[in-house]
Amino acid sequence: MLFPQSQLLLRNLNDLQGKVLLVEPMADDLAQELTRAGVDFSVYCTDAAVAKAFSRANACYFAARLETTDKFDTVVLFYPKSKEQLAFTLAELSAVLHTDSQIYLVGDNKGGIKSLVAHAAKFGLHAHKLDNAKHCLWFALTGLFAKPLPKQDFGRFKLSAQIAGVSKDLEFCSLPGVFNHGKLDAGTALLLQQLGHVQSGKVLDFACGAGIIGALLKLQQPAIELYATDICALAAASTTATLALNKLQGQVRCQDGLTADLPKFQHIVTNPPFHTGLKTDLSVAEIFISQCKQHLTSGGTLTLVANAHLPYAQWLQTAFGNVKELARQQGFVVYQSKFSG
Incomplete structure (x- = not known):
């Protein structure tokens, strides 16, 4: 192809x-x-x-x-x-x-x-x-050889967000090319408001972008063991820089999807991608959802935000046998499924 x-x-x-x-x-x-x-x-x-x-x-x-x-x-x-x-x-x-x-x-x-x-x-x-x-x-x-462009370092940005009913400020790092570079998007903001259940254990921030979700969770609950993954090296580097800037510990990996060497998690949280390049590619999220059970402990949760018109609820029901809608706003929906295995 x-x-x-x-x-x-x-x-x-x-x-x-x-x-x-x-x-x-x-x-x-x-x-x-x-x-x-x-x-x-x-x-x-x-x-x-x-x-x-x-x-x-x-x-x-x-x-x-x-x-x-x-x-x-x-x-x-x-x-x-x-x-x-x-x-x-x-x-x-x-x-x-x-x-x-x-x-x-x-x-x-x-x-x-x-x-x-x-x-x-x-x-x-x-x-x-x-x-x-x-x-x-x-x-x-x-003209590029004669007129080279100056190399760019991480941009440093600030945001305020509600996480489980508590307002948190965060300074974060981002490189051009990272999802929603330098900003907190509406979907992620809505997801953060629904993460009060994330209080302990191993937690995966999947498709971590600039590391905003993982960093705020770690600030809110320092006891969690944070993992963050993204397919994009620009994102993984940005997340690493965000955690370092805030003196937070976490394992950051640049990889394609969920791999066998990852541990089992008590919680997986994500604003998952649904594009390959410019094209809509729902298979990325569908495959991710189908694989999540293998990476959750018994009683573990998958919480994600998605555009309301996408069939995520159907995929979650098929994969887990249960799905709960936690919030709906501005065309976004936060869903949660629990692994009972």
């Missing part, structure tokens, strides 16, 4: 000269196609599923930061979901370029790449459209 962005890249295969670096590609079969074509490629990505898909690359730099002394002749950047992340990633690329490096960007027409020319100009760079197919665009970008 190939996403349209990968198909457009293969259509422009002749542009991939010398040592090639793919930046934030999609989790598909592109690696196999490039290997068959004899392309000398490496990957820089912040997504655990992408890292797994590109394990056959010459090198896979799977981390929030691009740390290598290698230089690349061709760099292909898959246009990110946020313009803030574009600036962050371009800044990371400066160190791997040489005078003659060629940079290309590929992206879905609906993902913001149509405004690349104007956006690049704000950085003092020039973007030139080369191809248009598969509802995607292929651009060349020039």
